[in-house]
Amino acid sequence: MAxxxxxxxxxxxxxxRSGLRVSxxxxxxxxxxxxxxxxxxxxxxxxxxxxxxxxxEWGGNFIDTANIYGRGKSETIVGNWLTSQERDRFVIxxxxxxxxxxxxxxxxxxxxRHLTKSIEDSLRRLQTDYVDLLQIxxxxxxxxxxxxxxxxxxxxxxxxxxxxxxxNLTGWQxxxxxxxxxxxxxxxxxxxxxxxSVLERSSELEPFQVCKLNGVGVLPFSPLKAxxxxxxxxxxxxxxxxxxxxxxxxxxxxxxxxHPQWSxxxxxxxxxxxxALREIAEARGKTMAQxxxxxxxxxxxxxxxxxxxxxxxxxxxNMGAANGWTLTEEEMMKLDTxxxx
Ligand code: NDP
Numbered sequence: 001m002a003x004x005x006x007x008x009x010x011x012x013x014x015x016x017r018s019g020l021r022v023s024x025x026x027x028x029x030x031x032x033x034x035x036x037x038x039x040x041x042x043x044x045x046x047x048x049x050x051x052x053x054x055x056x057e058w059g060g061n062f063i064d065t066a067n068i069y070g071r072g073k074s075e076t077i078v079g080n081w082l083t084s085q086e087r088d089r090f091v092i093x094x095x096x097x098x099x100x101x102x103x104x105x106x107x108x109x110x111x112x113r114h115l116t117k118s119i120e121d122s123l124r125r126l127q128t129d130y131v132d133l134l135q136i137x138x139x140x141x142x143x144x145x146x147x148x149x150x151x152x153x154x155x156x157x158x159x160x161x162x163x164x165x166x167x168n169l170t171g172w173q174x175x176x177x178x179x180x181x182x183x184x185x186x187x188x189x190x191x192x193x194x195x196x197s198v199l200e201r202s203s204e205l206e207p208f209q210v211c212k213l214n215g216v217g218v219l220p221f222s223p224l225k226a227x228x229x230x231x232x233x234x235x236x237x238x239x240x241x242x243x244x245x246x247x248x249x250x251x252x253x254x255x256x257x258x259h260p261q262w263s264x265x266x267x268x269x270x271x272x273x274x275x276a277l278r279e280i281a282e283a284r285g286k287t288m289a290q291x292x293x294x295x296x297x298x299x300x301x302x303x304x305x306x307x308x309x310x311x312x313x314x315x316x317x318n319m320g321a322a323n324g325w326t327l328t329e330e331e332m333m334k335l336d337t338x339x340x341x
Pocket of ligand 1: 244
């Protein structure tokens with residue numbers, strides 16, 4: 001593989017209102033190891049390590065995993081890679097909240113008990129003394145927020161965690177975290193990881209307003225809507241390969257929001273967005289994936305875009321959004337208009 005020119009490599013951004021510098025593209029590790037849902041296209045350890053190494057060649061320093069990805073397998077794969085590296089050069093983010101052992105009622109949620117166990121397990125799998133960013137994976141209405149925030153504060157004070165973040169919150173939930181952290185004089189959250197793409201903009205309405213007002217950096221996940229925004233699918237034709245082929249059409253089957261139903265994607269609005277992406281991509285000599293990711297990178301609230309790639313060529317394609325070119329104001333406006341929520 002030819003060397004990547006310096007001007008195309010990732011740039012560094014501060015994560016929210018913090019002093020932590022992260023590459024403007026973050027490597028998502030959800031496809032490392034076996035997925036707990038059985039999603040196809042998952043990478044084995046060698047394949048995952050090849051993707052991470054290539055990401056590092058692109059200048060990336062930021063990796064996002066979670067305890068739940070493959071029920072620990074993703075963290076283990078990242079940890080095995082990390083042991084061959086200079087730990088201090090990388091920013092490792094993980095998450096806690098989702099049920100790990102469903103037979104154990106305390107192996108879930110944002111309680112002091114579960115968070116404390118969860119970070120111990122994550123550190124063991126990641127083979128490191130600290131994670132840079134611990135994110136609550138989603139809200140837990142069963143645990144008092146004071147308990148959660150005070151535990152997270154203790155984890156930072158103990159040195160096991162450097163910074164705190166959240167994911168999948170509504171605006172009021174994030175505002176409540178910000179306010180209570182201030183009231184109790186606790187360490188503030190610096191990031192919010194939400195599903196955000198040119199097709200899925202609902203978080204702009206409230207959560208991102210709270211982010212802007214409080215110095216919380218946005219980390220968009222599913223920037224390509226599970227691959228839909230690459231333009232590789234055809235109108236009216238249900239995918240036969242990859243994650244989208246796997247996603248259940250049964251509305252009663254509970255799937256995470258990274259696994260959308262094809263019938264919800266195959267709409268006139270969405271094909272109009274794809275047409276606009278295609279036009280811009282062709283005019284600029286870029287791919288639709290690159291234009292989609294670039295659109296996110298140029299949103300001021302965004303600190304780093306979390307990409308997913310289960311092949312080296314997908315990684316290279318997506319990293320081509322990182323640097324060395326920008327969308328014009330007109331191109332941004334065209335995409336903003338066609339995708340208006
Ligand atoms: P995307 O929406 O970008 O989907 C990635 C998938 O799209 C790939 O696995 C691949 O699937 C396909 N794809 C990616 N790039 C290309 C390309 N250039 N050409 C063709 N196909 C491509 O992101 P994810 O949903 O995977 O999310 C990224 C990361 O975000 C995760 O790894 C995780 O770290 C984080 N995340 C966080 C969540 C949360 O709740 N906080 C939820 C979900 C993700 P295929 O080959 O099968 O078509």
